[in-house]
Amino acid sequence: MKRNIVIATLTAAALATGGTVAAFAAGDDEAAETQRQTHTSAQAAANRDDDSADDRDDDASEDRSALSSGSLSAAEAIAAALKHTPGTALSVDLDDDAATAWEVTVVKADGTEYDVRIAPDSGKVLGAQRDTDDDNDADDRAEPAAVKGAQTDAREAALAAAHKGTVTEVGIDDDHGTVAWTAETMKDGKHSEWNVALDTGKVTQDRDDD
Structure with a gap:
């Protein structure tokens, strides 16, 4: 009888520990997903800034190209x-x-x-x-x-x-x-x-x- 009680106690402890581990694992997954979303948003903003800078550089490049091809002011x-x-x-x-x-x-x-x-x-x-x-x-x-x-x-x-x-x-x-x-x-x-x-x-x- 005592042996059964001990086994039941150990089983309950194992289940409790497993649930805690699962909870921690779920928390880690949520944190990782939040980090991925934050990184993605930051990367998208950086890409937009790069695109704007590229557009300005393209305009300047076109002007330089045309002006360098001739001397007409x-x-x-x-x-x-x-x-x-x-x-x-x-x-x-x-x-x-x-x-x-x-x-x-x-x-x-x-x-x-x-x-x-x-x-x-x-x-x-x-x-x-x-x-x-x-x-x-x-x-x-x-x-x-x-x-x-x-x-x-x-x-x-x-x-x-x-x-x-x-x-x-x-x-x-x-x-x-x-x-x-x-x-x-x-x-x-x-x-x-x-x-x-x-x-x-x-x-x-x-x-x-x-």
């Missing part, structure tokens, strides 16, 4: 576009299509707007297409009015900004309540943004530039 691209399509230049930038051309926006005396593409290596006009998408857009009408009679035109703004680096884009901006030329430059692989005053041609750092 933004100011020269504007001059070539105006020679082909007389009018007022509103903007110039490296075309988004692999940066294979300068694209100059020109508004003619009759108000029609054209996008003139200029080869960055030779200055040859690759084509001129009328922009009819936003002819009645208020912003499009305001831009020619803003630069009309300005002492500094797009070409002169590009020349002024060139002292800060290689100009990759020039346009009109009124985000801060004051209409001015804006210019993007590249120097030592870094993009910077500048404002160029319409009256004096003075170049200042864009307040939104990081």
